[in-house]
Amino acid sequence: MASNTQHSSTSATDGQVLEFALGEETYCVSIDYVTEIVDVGEVTTVPNSPPHIRGVMDLRGRTTSIVDPKVVFGIDGDGDERRIIVFDPAIVDDQGAAGWIVDEVFQVVQVDREDVDDSPSQDKVAVRGVVKRDDDFVIWVDPKAVHSA
Incomplete structure (x- = not known):
């Protein structure tokens, strides 16, 4: 197997990611950011909120902003918008708890550095890279960058 010269020659792993669906595509985030995955429940719309904020939910007594990625x-x-990935509140700084409404959550997988290519996206902060999977690709996004923007 040919090695990608853009990365170091070590075969260190980047870690585990949680894969999920948005429309027809598969995305992933580092599992380090995820606190739980819940079914979609009652989302309350908040007037005058930005377009990407779907609303808020009560998750275990905590008001959680629901973001539409x-x-x-x-x-x-x-x-289908069937699941919410709830992120560690530390990633959203002073904004409180947040979750992303996604179509489906698939699995947690180990990602090796040699399987990650640089992002072709102009938004290289929010998109960490593209993970090669057999005959498909998974877009690796950084929720910390999304919530700090």
């Missing part, structure tokens, strides 16, 4: 990343298409 399809709006953040400019993804067209509808989906």
Whole structure:
């Protein structure tokens, strides 16, 4: 197997990621940011909120902002929107708890450095890279960058 010369020659692992669906595509985030995954429940709309904020939910007694990553990343298409990935409140600084509404959550997988290519996206902060999977690709996004923008 040919090695990618853009990366160091070590075969260090980048860590574990949680894979999920947004529309027709598969995305992932570092599992280090995720605190839990819950089913979509009652989301309360907040007037005058930015377009990417779907609303708020009560998750275990904590008011949690629900973000629509399809709006953040400019993804067209509808989906099932069946799960919410809840992130560690530390990633959103003083904004409180946040979660992303996604179509489906698949699995947690180990990602090796040699399987990650640089992002072709102009938004190289929010998109960490593209993970090669057999005959498909998974877009690795950084929720910390999304929430600090």
